[in-house]
Amino acid sequence: MFSGRKTADKLREEIRSADSAVGETMSALAADKIEAARRALSHAPKTHFADMGWKVGLAGAMIELKAGKxxxxxxxxxxxxxxxxDTSLSRDDKNYLRLYALYRGSEASKDGRAPVELRELVEDFRFDHTLVTPLLRKDFPLKTLDDAEVAPPPPPPPPPVHSNSH
Known part of the structure; x- marks a missing residue:
C-alpha cells in the first residue's frame, strides 16, 4: 500500500542527488579541476534520461571536452x-540547452564549427532567455565565466524638466 510513496520518495532523492552532483561537477570544471569533476559526477545515481539523466549526460560530455577528448x-x-x-523540460529550456551544446561544440572543434548534427538540432529556433530555468543558466552558462560581461553602468538620471511658464 505504501510502496508507491517509498518509490516516489526514492526517485525524488535520486533526482536531487544527481542534480547536486552535476552542480558540483560544473563548479569543478569552471575551476579547471577535471578529476574533481569526474569524482563529483561519479556520485550521481543512475536516473532515467527524462528525470535527470540528460543533465548527468550533459555534464559528462563537458568533462570529456574539458579533458581534450x-x-x-x-x-x-x-x-x-x-x-x-523525451524530457518534460520546457521548449525554452530545451532550446537553451541545444544552444549551449552548440557553443561548446564550436569551442571544441578544430575549425570553430560545431558538428553538423548539433547545428541541425539548433537551426531556426528561438527562445525567451527570461523563461529559461535559472538553475540551467547557472550550471550551463552560454558564456564561459571568463567571458562574462560586467553589467553596464546604470543610465544617467534624466535631465531635470524645467517648466517654461512665463
Whole structure:
C-alpha cells in the first residue's frame, strides 16, 4: 500500500542527488579541476534520461571536452541534445540547452564549427532567455565565466524638466 510513496520518495532523492552532483561537477570544471569533476559526477545515481539523466549526460560530455577528448565529448553532446524532446523540460529550456551544446561544440572543434548534427538540432529556433530555468543558466552558462560581461553602468538620471511658464 505504501510502496508507491517509498518509490516516489526514492526517485525524488535520486533526482536531487544527481542534480547536486552535476552542480558540483560544473563548479569543478569552471575551476579547471577535471578529476574533481569526474569524482563529483561519479556520485550521481543512475536516473532515467527524462528525470535527470540528460543533465548527468550533459555534464559528462563537458568533462570529456574539458579533458581534450573532443570526439567522445561531441558525441555525448549530440546524443543528449537529440533526446531532449523525451524530457518534460520546457521548449525554452530545451532550446537553451541545444544552444549551449552548440557553443561548446564550436569551442571544441578544430575549425570553430560545431558538428553538423548539433547545428541541425539548433537551426531556426528561438527562445525567451527570461523563461529559461535559472538553475540551467547557472550550471550551463552560454558564456564561459571568463567571458562574462560586467553589467553596464546604470543610465544617467534624466535631465531635470524645467517648466517654461512665463
Amino acid at each position: 573532443r570526439k567522445q565529448g561531441l558525441q555525448k553532446l549530440i546524443t543528449v541534445c537529440s533526446r531532449l524532446d
